[in-house]
Amino acid sequence: MNIPRNLLVKIIPFLKRKEFLAINGPRQAGKSIFLTLLQSYLIEKEKVNPKQIHILTFEDRKILRQFEMDPVLFIQSYLANEKHYLNYVMLDEFQYVEEGGQKLKLIFDTVKQVKVIVTGSSSLEIKAQMGKYMVGRILEFHLYPFSFGEALRAKDLRLEKIYKEHHKKLNQFIREGSPVKVRAGVDPWHEEMIPQLEHYTIWGGYPAVALSQTEEERAKVLDDIFNNYVLKDIKGLLELATDHNLFLLSEYLATQVGNIVVYNTLAQSSQLNYRQLMNHLNILQETFICKEVRPFFRNRQKELSKNPKIYFFDMGFRNNLLENMNGLQKRTDCGAMIENSAYIHLNQSAGVRERINFWRSKAGAEVDFVFHTGGEIIPLEVKYSSFQGCKITKSFASFLDCFKPKRGVVLTKNFWGKLKVNDSEILFAPVYYL
Numbered sequence: 001m002n003i004p005r006n007l008l009v010k011i012i013p014f015l016k017r018k019e020f021l022a023i024n025g026p027r028q029a030g031k032s033i034f035l036t037l038l039q040s041y042l043i044e045k046e047k048v049n050p051k052q053i054h055i056l057t058f059e060d061r062k063i064l065r066q067f068e069m070d071p072v073l074f075i076q077s078y079l080a081n082e083k084h085y086l087n088y089v090m091l092d093e094f095q096y097v098e099e100g101g102q103k104l105k106l107i108f109d110t111v112k113q114v115k116v117i118v119t120g121s122s123s124l125e126i127k128a129q130m131g132k133y134m135v136g137r138i139l140e141f142h143l144y145p146f147s148f149g150e151a152l153r154a155k156d157l158r159l160e161k162i163y164k165e166h167h168k169k170l171n172q173f174i175r176e177g178s179p180v181k182v183r184a185g186v187d188p189w190h191e192e193m194i195p196q197l198e199h200y201t202i203w204g205g206y207p208a209v210a211l212s213q214t215e216e217e218r219a220k221v222l223d224d225i226f227n228n229y230v231l232k233d234i235k236g237l238l239e240l241a242t243d244h245n246l247f248l249l250s251e252y253l254a255t256q257v258g259n260i261v262v263y264n265t266l267a268q269s270s271q272l273n274y275r276q277l278m279n280h281l282n283i284l285q286e287t288f289i290c291k292e293v294r295p296f297f298r299n300r301q302k303e304l305s306k307n308p309k310i311y312f313f314d315m316g317f318r319n320n321l322l323e324n325m326n327g328l329q330k331r332t333d334c335g336a337m338i339e340n341s342a343y344i345h346l347n348q349s350a351g352v353r354e355r356i357n358f359w360r361s362k363a364g365a366e367v368d369f370v371f372h373t374g375g376e377i378i379p380l381e382v383k384y385s386s387f388q389g390c391k392i393t394k395s396f397a398s399f400l401d402c403f404k405p406k407r408g409v410v411l412t413k414n415f416w417g418k419l420k421v422n423d424s425e426i427l428f429a430p431v432y433y434l
Contacts, residue, residue: 001211003154005034006348007143008041014139015042016086020108020116022094022130025143026288026313028225030207031119032057034143035090038117042088052085054078057092064096071103075111087114094118101133108137119143121287144288145314146205147348148341148432152196154210159196162189166433170409171349173427174380175373177407180427182416184390187430190414197432198328201341204316215325222320229287245270246280253290253310254321258336258368260307260360288313291347296357296370296377298403309358311343338384338431339368342411345434346371346380361402365395379408382431387415390428400424 007023014021025031035055042048056078058064067074079087094100100118107116130138149167152160172178187193203209203218206225212218249270253261267277284290292308312318315337319325328334346356346369354373360366369380379399381392392400392410400408400421407425417428 001154002033002037003030003146003150003207005030005037005143006147006150007034007141008037011038011141012041015046015088015115017139019136020104020118020134020138022138022140023117023119023143024140024288025119025121026145027121027228028206028208029143029145029288031121031143032092033207035092035117035119038090039088048088049080049085052080053088053090055090055092058096059093067091067103068098071107072110075107075114075116079111079114085113088117089114090117090119092119093121095120101130104130105133105137108134142288144205144344144348145316146207146210148197148200148205148345151200151205151210154207155196159189159192163193163433166429170427170429170433173407174371174378174409177425180418180429182418182427182429184417185415187414187416190430193430193432194414197338197341201315201337202319202325202327204314204319205344206314206316209316218316219320219325222316226317226320229289242272242276242280245272245276246283249277249280250284250289251321253284254312254318256310257312257318257333258309258339261310262307289317291343293343293356293358293369296359311340311347313344313347315340315344335382335384339382342380342382342431342434343369345431349434359399361398365398367396367399370399377403377405379403379405380411381409382411384411384413384431387412387417387428390417390419390426392419392421392426397421 011021023031023034039053039055042053043050056063058067075089078089097103104116104118107114146154149160149163152163169180173180206221208221209218212221249266249272252266252269263274263277267274270277270280272280281292285292290310290312293311294308295306318340324331328337331337343356350356354371357370357372358366358368359370359379367379368382371378371380379396381396396408396410404422405424407427410426410428411431411434412428414430415428416430419426419428
């Protein structure tokens with residue numbers, strides 16, 4: 001079952017440019033299937049002759065060996081005879097190639113009428129290989145596990161249509177300040193949306209997990225994804241001797257979602273020195289397990305400006321680390337889980353020039369996310385509780401008073417509303433539409 005992916009829309013404008021493309025993402029995020037979706041788009045929408053499109057995987061050691069021996073001849077052997085047509089050669093699992101960047105540069109410089117698209121499960125490996133060779137010659141994209149909208153697309157197209165409409169309005173408000181006409185009160189679709197969001201928050205968005213039919217099947221798939229990550233990415237690709245410490249670090253980070261982390265505590269919990277700790281954190285980020293979110297500050301005397309928060313790219317992976325797949329009603333970390341889910345939604349929709357921070361003053365005032373877009377800062381607060389009316393926290397009010405943003409968002413469990421605070425327009429919206 002091939003579910004259309006949001007990344008396709010982002011990549012389409014770059015398919016006819018001269019730069020090669022790199023698609024990075026975690027294992028089992030659907031990169032191989034995405035290449036078949038890309039192939040179908042080229043054939044059906046762009047009317048490209050199927051003979052001009054080739055998908056090859058370097059998990060096939062024979063193909064890998066041929067490419068490494070003579071990359072130029074390898075690529076030329078797949079090109080159609082019509083020299084004036086653009087050919088597409090898609091190379092899956094490119095991280096296995098030795099000195100891949102140098103080989104790609106040779107192809108880029110010598111082979112005409114070819115567009116090479118590579119995929120890799122470790123951004124660290126891809127970046128190390130590309131290095132200086134592919135600067136200005138390759139554009140990088142990320143394919144993550146299913147977003148919440150994509151997960152709905154796989155299960156319930158009716159709900160996905162509803163989500164899509166409200167998601168568009170909410171994001172236009174965040175990015176452009178476009179007015180949103182809302183009827184204050186409870187969202188009429190909350191009884192259907194909330195169970196879907198909570199399921200997504202527990203099991204995550206890995207395609208094989210999202211498409212599994214039973215809880216037992218989902219649990220087995222998640223275990224396999226974790227084992228493949230450790231065995232293949234960590235031991236095989238990165239040659240890391242301290243994979244046990246990486247597991248200890250990951251396990252501890254899973255308990256700290258939404259909290260400010262202290263590096264000394266992380267080092268003690270994972271039995272690593274500071275230098276090793278920073279290396280391991282970098283590996284977790286570059287292999288798409290979790291991400292550091294830095295604090296937002298303008299005045300170093302007033303805001304904390306050093307220690308980050310950690311969020312996971314997939315909640316199923318995080319909950320599997322904790323060996324806790326219970327529903328939100330039975331958990332003490334419900335708020336942290338929804339906050340992490342909100343980060344996933346925000347991160348997956350973020351553009352190249354957009355970034356995400358959090359804010360906390362030395363006095364203890366805190367805002368979950370500060371979203372930078374179009375030269376503006378937009379505070380976003382996650383409050384997964386029932387609202388009777390539009391009301392903001394003292395912390396949120398403190399941020400508005402300090403930085404005077406034009407607008408902000410309070411992400412609720414199921415409530416819509418609008419509030420004017422001085423010159424700031426505040427939108428209350430259900431978190432599942434982010």
